Amino acid sequence: MRESAAERHERLLELVRERGSARVSDLASQLGVSPVTVRRDVEALAGQGRLDRVHGSVSWPERRTAGGPATAGSPAGGGPVLGLLAPSATYYFAEVIRGAHEAAALAGARLILRISDYRPEDDRARTEGLLTAGAEGLLIAPGWRGPGDAAEHGEWITELPVPAVLLERRAVPGSALDGLDRVASDHRHGVVLAVRHLVNLGHGAPVLVARADSPTALAVRSGYTEALGALGLRAPREVIDSVPADQQPEEFEAAVRALHSAVASGKATAALVHNDVDAIQMVQRLAELGVRVPQDLALIAYDDEVAALADTPLTAVAPPKHEVGSQAARLLVERLTGAKDADEPRRHLSLLPRLRVRASCGAVER
Structure with missing residues (x-):
């Protein structure tokens, strides 16, 4: 490989x-x-x-204490060293990492990074590498993929010898992991924004096309069910399972055909697609099958990483990725420097996504 x-x-x-x-x-x-x-x-x-x-x-990297020799693992000025475990350094998490790095620098801290490549079984070893490299506190975005990964690969996080903030992940309610500080996007809110926008444009409930291979994908799926319930809507059909087109071309084509069928039969005039890459490729393939976006299908993508770059710029839900990284780094620095009282309750910060309207939903861009 x-x-x-x-x-x-x-x-x-x-x-x-x-x-x-x-x-x-x-x-x-x-x-x-x-x-x-x-x-x-x-x-x-x-x-x-x-x-x-x-x-x-x-x-x-080395840092020098005031008037003293260089010491490994500490930034200039005496600030703490933050370790960040992320499942990827590209696409969604590139902006999370950037936000954490900028906030750490502003606080006089240094950020060091390890990547798990979405292999949750490697998370613990990568984190131990961060500790060996001098991390005094940790920002942890585990490489979870499936719904059982938190339980199977998460308990070790509660045993860490330094303060930790769970990043863009949610723990099982009531679990020990649920007692940690965490900062995450509220994907349920993001889905509500998308569904409500499409309904306000005169469409019925959109069909959801989504992956099931990451915590974000799973949150979008559960958020879709909650959004429909909150708005008093019924799904036009079951969720269409999407997969990476380059890795599973036949399954991806099946997803495209299912969406095409929903449009051709009149069951759906709108769709929410997770993620941007899948949405762009689906729009291209649908055009070859005679379905035009937005004329025949209003479409909203989820993630807003590359949605604006499509031939027809895609309206997209934009999770606050940069702010998630920034807020998490600031919270960890406060824990490490004593800016927060040791007895202060742990925090669960939920940051709200925004909807960026472009051409693919048929509305006026703003």
């Missing part, structure tokens, strides 16, 4: 951590990739504060 960029970054970081410093040319040889690739990786990692870069070499 081809190594992902995130996995290569982890290997690069381990090599630098073990040596203290290394030349780019040596890293390229050790990693089995070109110097151009390593320079690009180093630039990205240095931008995240995970490496220091000087004249063709890189070193493990």
Whole structure:
């Protein structure tokens, strides 16, 4: 299996951590990739504060205490080191990471990152790596995918020796994990915004087309049921299961055909599609089958990562990804620096998504 960029970054970081410093040319040889690739990786990692870069070499980040020698794992100025575990450094979580990094920097803290690549069984080991690298507090977005992953792969988080904030994830109510600080998007609210907007445009309840391979996808699905109940609507048909087109082309085509059938039969004139990439590809395929967006089908995407870049710009629900990362980092810094009383109750912060109206729903853009 081809190594992902995130996995290569982890290997690069381990090599630098073990040596203290290394030349780019040596890293390229050790990693089995070109110097151009390593320079690009180093630039990205240095931008995240995970490496220091000087004249063709890189070193493990160090911080100097006032008047004293450099010490590993601490930022300049004496602020704390925050560790962030994320399932990915691209698409949805790129903006979450950016928000956390910017908030940490403003607070005088340093953020270090580990990526689990949506393998929840690796979360604990990645987190231990953050602690070894000097993390004094943790922002944790586990690589959960299915509904049982929190119970199977989450209890270890409650045993961590440092303060932790659960990031863009919700625990099982009543579980030990539910007693931690957390910051997350309110996806139920995001779905309500989409459904209400389509209904206000004169459509009946939209059909939902969604994946089931991430906590966001599962939250959109449950939010859809709650939204229909709150608005007194009935689903035009059962949820259409979507999958990545590049990985499961036949199943993706089946989802497109199911949506086409719902439109052709008159059961649905509107759809909510999770996520942006699936929505863009579905619009393209529907056009080949004779269904036009928005003339025949009003469509709203969920995530708003690349929705605006579609041929017909897609109206989309935009979770507050940057703000989730920022608020979580600020909360963790307050816990670490004593700005919050130790006896203060833990916090569950739910941040509301916004609806960004574009051409695909047939409404005037705003």
